[in-house]
Amino acid sequence: MHHRSSMLARAVRFATLAALAAPASTLAGGFSLNEQSASAMGTANAGAAANPENATTVLFNPAGMSQLSGTNISFGAAVLDIDAEAKEAEARRNLPGQSPIMADGSLGGDIAGPAVLPNFYMTHEVNESIDVGFGIHAPYGLAADYDDDFVGRFFADETELTAIAFTPSISVNNGNGLSMGAGINLIYAEGRLTRYQDLAAQVYPNAFAAAIGQGASPAQADRAARQAVSGYQDPYADIEGDDIGATFRVGFLYELSDKTQIGLSAQTGTELDLKGNATISDFPVPGVPGQTTTLSEKVRVPLAIPESATFGIRHNLSNQVTLLAGATYAKWSRFEELDIVSREANGQITAAPQEGAILSHVTEKWQNTWQFNLGGIWQATPEWALKAGYAWDESPVDEYLTARIPSSDRHWLTLGAQWKDAQSGWTLDAAVGTLLFTDDPAFTERNYQHSNPDEVADLAPGVEDPSYFKGKYELSAWSASIEVSKSF
Template identity: 65%
Template sequence: MHKNTNALVKAIRLATLAALAAPASVMAGGFSLNEQSASAMGVANAGAAANPENATTVLFNPAGMSQLSGMNVSFGAAVLDIDAEAKEGTTSATNQLDLPVTGTTGGDIADPAVLPNFYYTHEISDTIDVGFGIHAPYGLAADYDNDFIGRYFADKTELTAIAFSPSIAVNNGKGLSMGATLNIMYAEGRLSKFQDIRGGVYQQGVQQYLTANNLNSLDELPAAARQQVQDQVSQQTAALADAYEANFGAPYADIEGDDIAMNFRVGFLYELSDRTQVGLTAQTGTEFNLEGDIELSGYPVPNPESPIGVSPTTLTEEVRVPLAIPESATFGVRHQLSDSFTLLAGATYARWSRFEELDIYSREGDSGEVSSAIGRTGDAPITHITEEWKNTWQFNVGGIWQATPEWALKAGYAWDESPVDNYVTARIPSEDRHWLTLGTQWKDVQSGWTVDAAVGTLIFADDAKVDDREYSHEDPTGEPVSAASYQGEYDLSAWSASVQVSKAF
């Protein structure tokens, strides 16, 4: 037992270190990740709430621990590789002066992601089981080339979340089990993009004209004169901004932050008969407040020694980024048709409508360097992105064929609805998808060792059509506040592979 305990401790350490180093993925049912268990992935997570094969039930339904005997350990990793790139000939962009932006499609924005996991359960008594898990429940990753045509809207988008999940389950000895999990989650995030200075320069030019001519507004001018002034200021702004970017490059905003948040999962598992059982789990919502800093490099400031009258400087400010995590509910059913065939099905509903915006708020108030430079005051965010996601469904079906006492073959299908609705941004170009998986399981009954392997492919229902605009936080679904825009259609495809080792002691 001492050797087993040492091995368990080492496995936990390795799983934790690997999880902290793992890159995140993009476009995975919002930013939740499905690739948490090879044994469940083989059937596309179908019926996972009602099929406690091993210690991974800590994640899918903690009540399932009541059907495991003794001590159980499961650990493994999944690889998720997504190809996401804007199609040639579909991209276009304008700056804040409504002039065309030139650039490339940005390349393949998603790198392969490695998602490790570790789960453990222990039978305390005939009626009580405990366990815990280490896994990556949420993640995002997108990185465009620097010459991306939509660089004023997105460059890097990253989210990595690691969950530590202690769990407990009780059963009444008559087929009903109940369980609860506390998810303690640590998240790191990063947002970056190039900054378009033309809107600010244009407003300064207009203000200088008003001051020089003792006017309060351009509306005091006749229509023809007003248009002439606007055209003249626009031409001066375009010339100055182009000269600045030619000499110093566009300003660049880079925001990083981290936070710890918690939510709860409760689960129920009921045996309708010796061949059929159903499971139900519900998870509470929560919110990360990712606290960190914004670094705005290349911000133009007056400099009489510069050939264009301005030169770059770097501004920093402490910020926070709220990030909503949705409530969800999952139903699952497992039915054993015969000694060799098992059918599985399930459905998950997630309240992604909690994710309404992606805003960056100052933690220093009006006196912060960035806030002072851009004139931000009060409770207004430094930047605002309208998201307005919708609630979603995921449906899964799958089957297991126990070909021999040692070998089982699995297959599954899931339809995964995208929460991205009317505001499809360059940061998260998403679409509904179909998930097809195949898996196999080898089990040595005498030793208790089990090995699962699974592969899957993601087929997206359509091209993701991005139409990115700039909106006001005061009217997030109203008219855009500038002429800046980015449009593009994205080719999306992906594959995944997972392996898992389980042991019953």
């Protein structure tokens, strides 16, 4: 990752996000984030594409800007608090041709902590037909950090993805209930992946041969070699990178009647190419016992951002009650693998004759997902409104769950309140939400070939059960959000 002192980088770091491994549980499928607006969060984002309450419509449906008068701003922040822990875990180390050595260590602790997601949106009415807007928000994010002695440390340690989007938008309307909008999401993202390197396959045979050379029996040499493996200092791999990309959003809003309107918003996908460096510290110097060095190589990590489409409907049941519903489809099947690719020839880590060598491969094969939302607003008084919402959120992680992304389907329940002073133009929204998971994810993660990710890697002839991590996780999360809006 490139260390930057620019304002952009400081803003990105301020927008520190939540949750890869189990925190992927807090996300709107994959590594998208639900918590972009307190006003929408109060109804679990139900009907957000058809309910332009304030300037946050820049994000949910740029066509909604046409229903806002004058100049509008909205700004706020959400807090995510995630509890994600492995309740059962074991890992087998890479030792071809020998009886297995199980990794020692802990369950890894709570791998996710609280995170803050700020946002800012603004719209301006140019004339009766045209509105423009701008937003700064955190659309994607992942973060997990296991304890250093985690039993699965050879599969995952730290995982981070931080992203911030700048969203200029425009909308036009025909004066007869139809509005259209478009926007660009300029995304800056930076990521980090770390884990410990398992050198058991190298340490064991060397220690075994040394013990035999000193007159030990095979059984004694085996015990000595296993002790050498358990007492060996594991090298530490750290990969960092960043990139800038863009997606495009279009939206439509149509008033079916004075009580009902529908909205549709669609976003293109893209692929970020996080470029940076890979370093492996404490790597043993060949032929020099006890001496280590640090290896470094330029790398990139391709990261797919999915296409998505959101439909929303708003119906005013009465002057006091509004019903909202919506659905979002996301093409997460774009995310097939997590690869770390060399950007140089004859690097210190790969020593490959040309760039493009794969340093590390993790099979993902995510599935496309749906999210369904229902919500309601009760205008209790001219100033106060109460909100509630429910969403069913499908996890894209199906067959290939990993220590970095143990996830499951979830139910999202939210409550919100809104205070509005029509005379001054100030509005205050607050919302809270909780996530309930359909099950505790349990899985076995293995090493896979890049050429055929459906097959376990052939570590040695005759080996049927290579190294693995097996875990069962318990997930829970809650969030809270506040937002201040002003119309001029």
